[in-house]
Amino acid sequence: MRAQSPAPINLMPMAAKLQAGSGSLKVDENFRLSFTGYTEPRLKRAGKRFLEQLHARTALVFASRETVDPAKATLVVTADQASKAIQELGEDESYTLEVTPSGAKLHAANPLGVLHGLQSFLQLVTITPEGFGVPMVSIQDQPRFAWRGLMIDCGRHFMPIAVLERNLDGMEAVKLNVFHWHLSENQGFRAESHKYPKLHELGSDGLYYTQEEIRGLIEYARDRGIRVVPEFDMPGHSTAWFAGYPELASGTGPYQVERKWGIFDPAMNPTDEKTYKFLNEFIGEMAKLFPDAFFHIGGDEVNGKEWDANPSIQAYKKAHAIKDNIGLQAYFSGRVQELVVKHGKTPVGWDEILVPGVPKSIVVHSWRGADSLAAAAKQGYRGILSNGYYIDLGWSAARHYAVDPLGGAAANLSREEQKLVLGGEATMWSEYVNAENIDSRIWPRTAAIAERFWSPADVRNPAWMYSRLPVVSERLEELGLTHRIYQQRMMERMAGPASPEELAALRTLVEALEPVKDYSREKLGQEPTSQTPLNRLVDAVDPESEASRLFSSVVDDYVAGSCRDAAKAGELRGRLVQWAGNDARLRLLAERSFLVKEAGPASLALSQVAEVALGALDRITQGVPFTPELEKPLVDSLKTSEMQAHKAQLTIPVLAAFQRLLEAATAGGACANAK
């Protein structure tokens, strides 16, 4: 009876099985929480956090901030037994939640399920005509995939611990259970090493995590049912290592922390035993620091130039009959994997580590795609998918949502082979994010990805997802995430002292635009570096414009109804008039602020295309269709305007809807004679 309940059930991820009834459980200041069965300090902390989050949701001041005995409790939580001391892949994460008007019961095999169930309960708390309440539901829930991750690249832009903590809070809320901590890059080495202190001292510009902070974050994650998998990318993506230890490199140096983005030449020397001696010590140290069973060694994007330029490496290849750099990397990778295994861990690496003969125990992390993952599974390798979940590329939630770890070639795998697909990870590469705007690039879209990883495969209706996403998004910000408020602050910086009208116009612009997609930002404008300030309009617009999405869906409805719905026409007109006049309202501000001025072409483009769309709407409502000859230059003008917007690295996402309006308004189109 999913989603057929009287009140909308705003869970995300949606539960595997959910039965909703009428009536609800009242949540007021007398709300009390009780733990029975197995208990541990982590559950006590979870209870405290739960009450704090319930307070944040409701502002209720609970009579008791302590847990009480079950007979007096509103919500009784029962765990059967402990989970593993060090959280393991594939532990039981299931829970059941029964809410009735007289009380609620949460039951789970172990604390992991309890954590998930508490978050479900919190998501269900809503406002009613009589007070706060939880709708009557019966939930049986467990994840579809065991590996549900979020990777944050702390190498390119360092992220303070507070940023990571609030994102772990967000992960807990949507039941993600792996934090993949990308700790080294050409642009920065971020983990303190006692064995090799020059790694962080010379490789980080002073921006690194102390071992104490790392241990603290792991504890913080464990409290939230989240494993922490560290990644140290080798043999490429490693310039920052060489700032302190140039002897590891294949080139002659000198090396310093890279400031630009891209793929660079420096790579470790796979032919020098000193490299492995170093890595043995280093991995040993890190294997102790990070308790998780998995250890990510990267392995992606080695261009081989340093290897080709080094005569002794060339000689080594010849001597050992290694025919190319792929073979050389395979050799390196094999050696490093041995070290990882020696120190008690299971290696994880990007697609490149999958070469003939590599042990079946490794896990392939696919940036290349589901087909690559399927091929690995066919050979008996476990894998996790990130292709399709690159949240740095500016895709819509729906586009990520449509990607399935068991999609593509994986759909044809046998049931046993499919079990080798452990799940997936959203990957937050950090060329264009800093502490200020990173949350907005992760949330709320990652909640949709989390649903893909947790919920049954048939939970995939994007409209339903979009009906719940704004609610989840609001609730994520209650936890301290800043993916919505960042925009106001960034707009105010761009504007400087400005009138309320000017700020409103800037908001209209910001809310209508999106950053250019995929990797096109690099190709537009000045080459960015790690010192480029992220204060431009492109840094302040959401990856997915909600205003544009809503407008486009009204256009679709309007056209589908042969454009006879006057109310919808009025709604479209209102918005188009606003956009058409917006550039003029920003003119004075653009004269005062270089940051608003820079976005000028995009602002003008938006107003111009809105004018074109208004013309189409006029034709429709007047019943005077365009001739195809009239329509064509108008469609072309949309493209020209989009190119204008690109100058500021921006895109106008409503253009497709505008084009649909134009087509509908043209002789033979759906609305050509609507009137």
Place this chain on the structure above:
Amino acid sequence: MRAQSPAPINLMPMAAKLQAGSGSLKVDENFRLSFTGYTEPRLKRAGKRFLEQLHARTALVFASRETVDPAKATLVVTADQASKAIQELGEDESYTLEVTPSGAKLHAANPLGVLHGLQSFLQLVTITPEGFGVPMVSIQDQPRFAWRGLMIDCGRHFMPIAVLERNLDGMEAVKLNVFHWHLSENQGFRAESHKYPKLHELGSDGLYYTQEEIRGLIEYARDRGIRVVPEFDMPGHSTAWFAGYPELASGTGPYQVERKWGIFDPAMNPTDEKTYKFLNEFIGEMAKLFPDAFFHIGGDEVNGKEWDANPSIQAYKKAHAIKDNIGLQAYFSGRVQELVVKHGKTPVGWDEILVPGVPKSIVVHSWRGADSLAAAAKQGYRGILSNGYYIDLGWSAARHYAVDPLGGAAANLSREEQKLVLGGEATMWSEYVNAENIDSRIWPRTAAIAERFWSPADVRNPAWMYSRLPVVSERLEELGLTHRIYQQRMMERMAGPASPEELAALRTLVEALEPVKDYSREKLGQEPTSQTPLNRLVDAVDPESEASRLFSSVVDDYVAGSCRDAAKAGELRGRLVQWAGNDARLRLLAERSFLVKEAGPASLALSQVAEVALGALDRITQGVPFTPELEKPLVDSLKTSEMQAHKAQLTIPVLAAFQRLLEAATAGGACANAK
């Protein structure tokens, strides 16, 4: 040449002397800071904080996060010598700041002036057509008053350390230099005592500051040029002490932490030597914990009922010829002051401590008013003013701004007597604030009060203040204060899942209303307690509605121009139409949410009065004045509507402007025949 500069100078508090030129100093990623002259770790930390704040303002990534040698610096800071190890009242806080297109120089006698000057520089950074910059200025600045305080009542509602820290950041930004920490109340005893642990254990519901946290906060404040003056209120306002130590009380108990607001009977027993023995130990402990030279002993609002009901106290009074409870309190106060002095501190207390014969060293903290302060000064007592700066009462910034510590009877004091008026304190009593909305009750209005305390007396034009206040307000939120974003979060809680249109309508309502003023909230609706959730519309509306203030000022301009400005009429009409139709847009939401429903009468009232004002505007623009007979019931209807709003503890601040419109539209009024 104050404020005659080409670019507006958005300083607050305004500098004592400021000369502005044309041209500006560029602030880009090559910005560098240098300290010369006297230096200390606090200055180093201030430099780091300065660069972080400059980053927050601009998002620039500075090439060097370290300070550099003066020859390479953009801003060279020079301090002549150290300030006192423990910050003292009346230390030199002056600084000079010279900004030229080629660089800036900040000079101060000691680190206190440096801290102030750095904040001035930060306030001056603004966006320009070419990038970020600081306008060319020459500033010589020093405070008018030496005691510029903010009191936060952490007794009635506990405020987490993070809340206090961000408010200390705000205080630094506007050059306030005393944090008055109100630590004990009937509703809570908030400081850890090792000597008497039951004070915090039984008197705080577990919500107290450890001594380590207290030391940390004092250090945090000192880093920002702020003294911390603790207050332990005695002999009244002390129920929470008695939860652990009923033997201190004059009544028979039993005592527990008070949950209601108001003035209560429990009071310490001034006739029992055990009381003074206890207080001697306690004050000794706290005098060591708090390094400041001043120690606030409260002393306000003792109703004497417990004293009257205690036969042994009555007997003591008789035996010692103490004729009334005022005398008894004076005796108590004298004894406590002796203890404070014995432990090396200067006593501060509310008006009540000023009784004949009290030593001249005490400081009178006036909640009663400037006249009381003047009377004290005439007798040779030092004083600080809080009457007029009670920011919990919901007054406008302008109303606080108009109050001067040397106003009223103090204006007639001799120059020497005036020197006894040390300054003032904004007081944030916390019946109706918690961690979520307290910032909004403090800021931005306290920035205007801070200007009153710092800037020359003739800086008092409210229009000029209001032109700078929104800019300062934005910048205060950069520091982590939440006085603007809290509203969005609270509205979303009130609304629950809602459409963008519904949220917009709720915003329109919230932005138009204010909480009822002064102490009228207690008299309306259910009696509130410390458990009353602060989640209602009244908790989410700003004390001063900016939308209403701006609307009212347009009305004033419009009427002053005999209502002949059609653009202004259009502007007024647009807003009135929005308000008039707003209640209808909220109806469905009110059916779903009890919190929106509760505000229903106020919402209806706003729409009704806007309708009345629209009628007046119509009369004006049509040139058909009301007869006085027609006008009167309309004016009455405004009052009726205001009473409606009061039901939800709200007030409609534009009513006065509406009434002015009505009057102007009536035969004989300013706009009766405008057309």
